[in-house]
Amino acid sequence: MKPHRRKKLTIIGFIATGLAVAIGLSLYALSNTIDLFFTPSQIAAGEVNNGQRIRIGGMVKEGSVVKSQESLHVEFITTDYSHDLQVRYDGILPDLFREGQGVVAEGMVNNGVFEASRVLAKHDENYMSVEVKAALDSAERARSMPVMATEGGQ
Amino acid sequence: MFDNIQFASVGEFFQMGKYTFHVWSVYGLFAVFLFVNLFKPRMQRRQFIREQRQKALRDKQIAQQSVEQERADALGEGQ
Amino acid sequence: MWQWFFRLGSPKWFYEMSGKWLPWLFVLMTALLSVGIVWALLYVPQDYQQGDTIRIMYVHVPVASISLACFPLMAVAGIITLVWKMKLADMVAKCAAPIGAWFTAVALATGAIWGQPIWGTWWAWDARLTSMLIQFFLLIGVIALRSAIESTDAAAKACALLSIVGAINVPIIKYSVEWWNTLHQPASNFSMAEDSPMGPEIWVPLVIMIFAVYCFFVISLILSTRNEILERERRSQWVVDLIADERTN
Structure with missing residues (x-):
């Protein structure tokens, strides 16, 4: 050169x-x-003021979703497995919203409860066919079955 | 391998579950994208060659005209 | 040692060679595309969460990942332009910018169509989506810069510099999903194992589509680079002869 x-x-x-x-x-x-959102741990640590418009992200805790019968009102708990945050929301949920699924919610913290004006579902990086998922779930059930059987016997 | 098509009927295939619009608009956009980027350069090439040919023809005519002109002038001067 | 490098830089040599490659690339692309699209639309199993929208991935992921190749390509061509003043490198860089802008726009659009039902929104200002939008505007900027400068040499230098700087955005796009928390999911870990949940039935057609779209990128880049060569070399004898011999309507 x-x-x-x-x-x-x-x-x-x-x-x-x-x-x-x-x-x-x-x-x-x-x-x-x-960063697009705060985690429940950051909220618990007081990084956000009451009434400040933010987004939070976390997993929907299993068994925490309570849907109202007569309106679109829904309450659930988001978690990052170290802290939890109660969320209240009035509106249509995306197709992917379910327990154990990641969500991102827009709104503000009000006395320790998150008032959401919009809820988005976060898709994870795992793709699985319907059959494979069903097979995995039944395998999971089969593994936990003997434990339940012995518990029932006692 | 070829027996596990995911749809029971042609209608179901076009329906794509509840995502008819989403799936087909993506594939439609993809088709437009392929078509434009493969055929636009071909059209441009054809256009360019046509233009260059016309220009070459024009240059030739001009050259010929000037030769004829010169010849005419030479004849005129001769008389 | 450098001889092959400079021969590659000769527009005439490139024009002749690429004319021989094109039919093969076209056959390869058509074969890969037909297999990939049929596989993705008919044979890929529905996803347990997103149902048939998984078929969108087979367009979105190849287009998006190949759009990331554009800036590195333009940056390398830019360095060659600046250091060795090779004309062909600048022609390739010039043609790559609009193609890259197309790829980026299609990646953004297909992502939005997928996000609308799955996320519940077609757009979010997260790091992945925003950095991709920045790539689109950078490419528009490169195209605008080129058309704003009249002198070919000056335009080549300015665009080369902008491309080298713009290439810094590529690792940001790539790793945005790991460095920050985003709505966009990170890259998937597909598994070779036949019985894995994310096994070959899902990723093999994706790999086929990635190769197909790569072929398409190379073909459209070669096609427009050939036009650029003819345009810039139109006064040289070999182009004049070629135009005279060409059989077109």
Whole structure:
């Protein structure tokens, strides 16, 4: 390679690394605001003020969903497995909303309860056919069955 | 392998469960995307060659005209 | 040692070689696309959560992942343009920008169509979606910059620099789902095992579609680069001869 070309290549290399470092650092500094949502643990730690409009994200706790009979009102608990947060919501839930599923909710914290104005479902990265899922579930049941049988016997 | 088609009927296939619009609009968009990006360059190429041919023809005519003109001038001067 | 490199940089050589590759690439793409699309639409089992919308993945994921190849390609071409002043590299970079913008737009649109029923919204300002939108605007910026500068050489240099800087966005898009919490799910871990839940029946057609869309990207890039070569070399004898010989209506 000719010397003046090598020099040019070095200059470009320097500019590119410099920019990469600068952008990397500023993104790192911004990383809290780039996050789409707060977790229940962050809410519990008091990182958010009452009445501030935010998004929260977590898993819908198993057995926590209570749907109203006559209206669209629904209450459930989101969890990140270390802290829980009660959510209240009036509106249509996305197709994927169910217990054990990730959700992102928009709204504000009011006396320790999250008043949601919108609830989105978070899809996980697992794809499974209906049959495979059914087979997995029945295998799971079969494994837990003997335990229940001995408990029932006592 | 070829016996486990996921749909019992053609109607069911076009229905795509409750996601008729979503699935088919994605595949429709994909088809448009393929078509445009494969055929646009072909059209442009054809257009370019046509233009260049016309230009070459025009240049030739102009050259010929000027040759004729020169010849006419030469004849005129001769008389 | 550098000889092959400079021969590759000759537009005439590239034009002749790519003319030989194109039919093969076209056959390969058609075969992969037909197998991939039929497989995805007819044979892929419905997902236990998202039902038939899983079929959207077989378009969205290949298009989105190949859209990420565009900026690295333009950046490498840009470095070659700046350091070695190779004309062909700039022609490829120029043609890659609009194709990349198409790929990015289709990835965003198909993602929105999928997100609308599954997430409950077609858009969220999360890190993955936003960085992808930034890629789209960067590509529009590269195209605009090129058309704003009249001198071909100056435009080549400016676009090369913008492409090198813009390539920094690519790892941000790729790792956004791991660095920040987002609505978009992280990349899936597909398994080779026949009996795994995310086994071959789901990922084999995806791999076929990725190769098919890669072929499509290469073909459309070659097609428009060939046009660019003819345009820029129209005064050289080989192009004049070629136009005279070409049989078109």
